[in-house]
Amino acid sequence: MSKFMMDRLNALQAYVPGEQPQDKTYVKLNTNECPFPPSPYATRLARQAAGSLNLYCDPECGVLASVAAETFGVSKEQMIFTNGSDEVLDFAFLAFCGESCPALFPDITYGFYPVFASLHGVPYREIPLNEDLCVDITPYLSLKGTLFLANPNAPTGVALGRAEIEKLLQARPDSILVVDEAYVDFGGESALPLIEKYDNLLVTRTFSKSRSLAGGRLGIGFACPALIADLKKVKYSVNPYNVNSMTAAAGVGALLDQEYFAKNVAVIQENRAYVTAALKERGFTVLPSSANFIFAKSPDITGETLYKKLKEKGVLVRYFAKERIKAYVRITIGTKEQSDVLISKIDEIAEESK
Ligand code: PMP
Secondary structure, eight states, X not given: OOTTSOHHHHTOOOOOOOOOOSSSOOEEOSSOOOSSOOOHHHXXXXXXXXXXXXXXXXXTOHHHHHHHHHHXXXXXXXXXXXXXXXXXXXXXXXXXXXXXXXXXXXXXSOTHHHHHHHHTTOOEEEEOOOTTSOOOSHHHHTOOSEEEEESSOTTTOOOOOHHHHHHHHHHOXXXXXXXXXXXXXXXXXXXXXXXXXXXXXXXXXXXXXXXXXXXXXXXXXXXXXXXXXXXXHHHHHHOTTOSOHHHHHHHHHHHHOHHHHHHHHHHHHHHHXXXXXXXXXXXXXXXXXXXXXXXXEOSSSOHHHHHHHHHHTTEEOEEOOOGGGTTEEEEEOOOHHHHHHXXXXXXXXXXXXX
């Protein structure tokens, strides 16, 4: 760090993204990407858009907004487009949290939440998941502050139902609830219809997982027009051109090719059931996942050892050095072929440690 960095940022622990190794080809099951390429329609539209890169992009993403409004059954005033859903979360921490309004989230959840809070000097409180690593909404019902819930949660994959989300909205009418639905397409129950009814709900979605556009960086925030106006005020004060024209065009293609999207989601769900069953047969504990990853614990070795041994064998998974979850690894669900490699390497590791 240089001597010029402001003191208030000295203690900031930046987010550590999952490994993106460039040196070797791994079976890459560590960052919850989709193993399938973007829809060919998405890449075609992105290529066309590349021809106009001399011009600034449309800050309102007009074409994308029309298609998304149709796809999700909302109005343009109920949406904001961002550079990945990380950016809409960042805007939410900036717009809706502060000294008098702390951020609340579970102790085991998306690791970016405490980073955003620290970056913006927002006090935060982490509420423990229950014993079986699920969210119990009870403690939140009486707490004031902006609540961030990843649903399905990460890295556990466990989802809350819409009825529980609605209970939280009703019990806390003067506090905002942000439901981060990065993984909802893989089996969660979306809170999106509730934005019509509640003015304290922000739902965030991403094109990085089920729509195969992680490298494109595209997210959406859905809420009532007043909350969206607040978030846009932040966007227009940070970077009006936050979604580049190629990405916006790819987003249009990804939304219009619903068939491709539905097919890929179905394959991932099928492979999730396949990997879960295989690991359970081998004595693993696997949490019930509604996401494109599973959170699994070996009967014999720690999460760190399993992560390291799999990496030596060319398979990347994610391990978290947090006390409550250090026995687990998070495994992204890939293709059937990738799943078979994973299972065979787990068998080799078991064989070698006999
Ligand atoms: N929320 C959760 C729970 C995530 O796991 C991720 C992916 N790391 C994100 C949001 C952000 O994804 P993106 O910025 O690619 O949309």
